[in-house]
Amino acid sequence: MVDADQTFVIVGGGLAGAKAAETLRAEGFNGRVILIGDERDHPYERPPLSKDHLLGKKDRESALVHEPAWYAAHDVELRLGQTVTAVDRDAHTVRLGDGTVIRYDKLLLATGSEPRRLDVPGTGLAGVHHLRRLSHSERLRDELKVLGRDNGHLVIAGAGWIGLEVAAAARTYGAEVTVVEYEPTALHRVLGPELGQLFADLHTEHGVRFHFGARVTEITGQDGMVLAVRTDDGEEHPAHAVLVAIGAAPRATLAENAGLALVDRADGGGIAVDASLRTSDPDIYAAGDVAAFEHPALHHRIRVEHWANALNGGPAAARAMLGRDVSYDRVPYFFTDQYDLGMEYSGWAPPGSYDQVVVRGDTGKREFIAFWLDGGRVIAGMNVNVWDVTEPVQKLIRSRAVVDPDALCDPSVPLESLL
Template identity: 40%
Template sequence: MSQAPGIVIVGAGQAGVQTAEALRAGGFEGPITLLGDEPHGPYHRPPLSKAWLAGEMDAAQLVMRAPEMLARKNIELRTGVTVQRIDRAAKCVALADGSTLPYSGLVLATGATPRALPLPGANAPGVLPLRSRADASAIAERMGTCLEKGLPIVVIGGGFIGLEVAATARKKGATVTVLEAAPRLLGRVLAPVLSDWYAELHRGHGVQLMLGAQVAAIEADASGVTGVKLADGTVLPAGLVVVGIGVSANDQLAREAGLECDRGIVVDGCGRTSDRSIVAAGDCTARRLADGSLLRLESVQNATEQGKSAAAALLGQDRPFTATPWFWSDQYDKKLQMAGLSIGADTWAVRGDMASGSFSVYHFQGQRLLAVDSVNAAKDHLQARKLLDAGVSPTPEQAGDAGFDLGGLLK
């Protein structure tokens, strides 16, 4: 350790890379070390369930930042590195190889881990989550075997990851069943009318949906998974089972170091943790809001904006993340773009013709606009972000009237 302590970033994903680059853009001239526990350099995760899984994207296209690009910014990337412990008193991190790395500022961008299926047989070969490039490659390989042998694929979980995988598998010609424990798809994030629309979209593409499904066990033989057993005794044959039942924030390092955690590393609007020399960004965080509640967001935008905020905090500046949250999902030829958070909505308005496949659903709490979900309606999405950023609410009647100029409300 010949160099003076600089800033150490644990996690080489979207949030970690953004923080490193924002530090350089903000004028930080000291050492920056970016530690990734995977053997690959930084890569884009959203394509893993879509273009990468479908074989429409190669490894070069998946790269987020090439190591030489980071090197030009004097950011040292170290891959295949596991951090075992944070020593806050000594201001260093202990690595798995026995070495330590000092820091003047520490960034935790440790991401999240897919929740495991707590059932008999869940560890059988061919029962796979989707989070990393290695996961996606393993699913693609097993999916290829299913296509060759005519074996069905079962997806457990009707969330975004599960539905994107289902759509990709159907496009490749596989037989697919989606099992969702809730009474509707994406029930926590979509209005019932849109949830039902997505159910029909998948059924229309040949996916068998089983809502209210209770999985009892995974059946397997010497070669791996053979089926999924339901609580009623039904067994669904399967040569591949993809598990998409959510993720848990990787906050163990922070917990063990005594930082405040609550289903994630607790941060303020600027990414600061309970230790002012440590910031956190991305999927590992839970942001404390003004009313004291905690908000967990899992998105590229959140990772990017929290990375910028965290970098500013280490530079002694306040740059709170205040923009309207947005998300997206690609399934078949439909792009869902979501702006805002629909929690608490009690009224919905549909703008456009749902049968046409291009429309938006506006979420209201009383007369206040909370969020807008747009399907193949990019202009609606961009306008929704402007309305939400400005705190301007149309009435539900105005939102549902395709002839009403919502943009006029911003003038």
């Protein structure tokens, strides 16, 4: 039975919010749980949007976090298609776009992130896409089918994870693909030049064309439709569709307007939270893409825009809201599948944070593990077409042990022995 004396409100209908609601009930909370999402779809996971759902291998129901009936069965009140316009911290209320005011005892902000926009002429043309929502994925999927059938051209602005996953899907459909990227190679800011080049080579072998060292300056069109993409070095690429995949920004406006502490945009932005995912207001928490948290094991503040962070961060925030002793110290993790390459990445190694990259295995065969080191300590690891090593890689990261790079490179040396 629900005890209406306490109300926990979750703003954000994605994976983090849905898993937080699940955890509140699993942990025995019997107050009201209200989950507010600005999409009309029930909460779903986002990785399929650029993977199986985009490729037509799975339907939209397979992406759902819970069956739709789960919410009523667990007394979780869903307010779908609703935008929260304001948080009144003094009154402990949130205001919805339709004027409804809801009081909360504890509030979780799981508002996620949104695609960054290109500030160039032509972005309003039909055929210009972003990828964040199920509807985006389905519109893009329909377009890729047409492009593949008609030998059409897709230009992708950005050679990050989303851009490359969509490039692989587009080539699977048979579309022509050009990727425009300002950095000197793919995934440059994530993996550095050597390993970024490996992914560029993979896509080149599958027919993707890259234009590095350039920025999109204009999308031209005719009769409201995309015709070509121009870059700042004078090049023009034919295009029937464009995907803008230049990163994501945390949706922190609601928190900012409420006066919560934020992290500077130059440091990644987001809502500043402690290791228990609590904001500068003791009754408000944040989780998922929008939360920049003090990581107890990595010893600095990070903001992670990946599935595993939403999956694990939502439950951690829910336990903290219930007064549990929480120290959110999950090692960041993400994965990708492109053509015949599967990859898992653990850790946190932004540019300037490491002084050495070592490789165990054969990069030529694309079967290897790469390690990013700082002062001899492993701070990140990426396994490519090598499986069942995530646990020892994460243990190495957590241990902060100084390791012998030669032993790290040697496949005959068990990773567990380096701890």
